[in-house]
Amino acid sequence: MTSIETQVLQPYKYGFTTDIDADIVPPGLSEDVIRLISTKKGEPEWMLEWRLKAYRHWLTMREPTWANVKYGPIDYQAISYYAAPKQLPKLDSLDQVDPKLLETFDKLGIPIAEQKRLSGVAVDAVFDSVSVATTFRAELAKHGVIFCPMSEAIREHPDLVKQYLGTVVPTNDNFFAALNSAVFTDGSFAFIPKGVRCPLELSTYFRINASSTGQFERTLIIAEDGSHVSYLEGCSAPTRDENQLHAAVVELVALDNAQIKYSTIQNWYPGDEAGKGGIYNFVTKRGACRGKNSKISWTQVETGSAITWKYPGCLLQGDGSIGEFYSVAVTNHRQQADTGTKMIHIGKNTKSTIVSKGISAGHGQNTYRGLVKIMKGADGARNYSQCDSMLIGSECGAHTFPYIDVRNSTAIMEHEASTSKIGEDQIFYCKQRGLSAEDAVSMIVNGFCKEVFKELPMEFAVEAQNLLGISLEGSVG
């Protein structure tokens, strides 16, 4: 083993547990459990019916096995589908939020108390199955922007929810999306009305706390004609020996000339060095560029989770619409990631850009899987794809599965791919200039990811760089 391959256990900074009384539904999944969740959320009948339909379909589906990841069978009856801290706060008054929850989010660097809030960022804080606080709501309301927990949107804005929910990711889209549709608890809802440029960054922070539970959040963002919004999600979970399931669905809708920028910094507990524990992150994210000249841009920095199964994509329906996907995925120790995107060109003169950076260290396995599909009527479609892999050490792996399906001869496709290895020589060069091995790796990796990091909102670019440093800590001796 060379010095580069020497591995030491990396500390996961967010592995603490909050000791709080929780209302947890016993493990198991049935129509009764779904009715119970729906009741707890005070949902209207139509929502329950929607869930039950999804559940009945889910029962007919099988868990997908095509991804390039390995894990033991998941016992869906051993998972609890609802966990919420007791004493549900009234969302309008943060004074009533349990101080333990405020403290938890403080510790995670997401202050939600009035005096400590991040300026320029409205935060929805989700703890297990419920949203515990949403900041700056009044401020946003002045501009007609709705930003609230999904469960509240179902009660308060049923017409909007009915109109859009499940229209981008149908309940029967795939096994995990169907499961989510049946049991989803909270997540964020954002609506940006016509012509409004959302004055704040919108952000949701997801925290898993309870053990033996799954988190099934649902997010829906609607940008009406000519509106703009930038949204960022972050997440973390306690250090535990068990695997926990996180199966989210995110739907984005952009109408004429609207723009949605969706950024993710995913830092779920990745499991320990030997691969014990960690989150199974099985997520369906999709955006529909429904209007002409609309634009949806996904940026993701995936450093956590034991297993990641995630393909944020764009349906480019509107003529002249643009889809973008910028991704950094890091797998260290025994982490496995199978991630990429789907760009479906339907409208004329649609454009998509894919920039994927996979970094593998330790025994990590990193797979890029991407589909670019040009439909028959998509005249003048263009795609540019760039997939770069970086290997640190010799026990890890990088895999690329690009799928290209072109049904229109006017399409212009470009695909570039590269694989590089951080070598002794690169590290030595940096050391010879006085830099430590850690600084050298961090610099080389950050340089490698630069094209993606520059797409992140400014406030979070630095956080992403630091996170990358932590995730790779100990990957070089």
Place this chain on the structure above:
Amino acid sequence: MTPPMLEITDLHASVEGNEILRGVSLTVRTGEVHAIMGPNGSGKSTLAQVLAGHPAYAVTAGSVRYDGKDLLDMDPEERAREGIFLAFQYPVSIRGITNSYFLRSAVNAIRKHKGLDELDPLDFLQVLEDKLKVIGWDDSLMNRAVNEGFSGGEKKRNEILQLAVLEPRLSILDETDSGLDIDALKTVAEAVNKLRGPDRSFIVVTHYQRLLNYIVPDHVHVLAEGRIVKSGGKALALALEEKGYDWLKPAAAAGTTA
């Protein structure tokens, strides 16, 4: 006489089990410029890499003292922070990181080691401008990614630029002249000459005498088969230019034990 800055005694080193250095001894005093010449495969570059601490080379015997300290006991980054600089024959590239950022990080690592405050980007820019003025170069390389897409000449120039900014006490130039045309060679040599001073020493490793017309050494050593077989003044370099290395080979052979 000034005290020795670097004292190499009977140094043996091997790479992948092959012994390359077979007993090198050399003393470099403060302010001196030493040229190490020799045929291909004589161990010149190995000596440079071993002094900088490249992990691929194993030192099997001998000692190296730098400012009285055991150099071989120091990590490569510690050697760098203590003032040893290697201008690489084949500098690596680092994608996405500007030269300016890289160099500022290096400067700050060294400053931190010395107990000095780190320089912010603006302070660094000032330092950089001053250094560029000394060597008479512009900042055209600074905002490009480290060595990424650089021509051979640009890479070599970049090494010397780093040398100028980092102000090492002992600079080792590993075949800095290779791949340079005459104009580029002059530019690089002029910059190095401006950086010479009573507190700084240089080891110039080269295959050709040509470079030594511009960087005039105080001492010239010929390395053959892993040993220094002849030492002399700058005239030795001229003799080598004229006669080649072959005439020295018997001396090398005479020194080998069967």
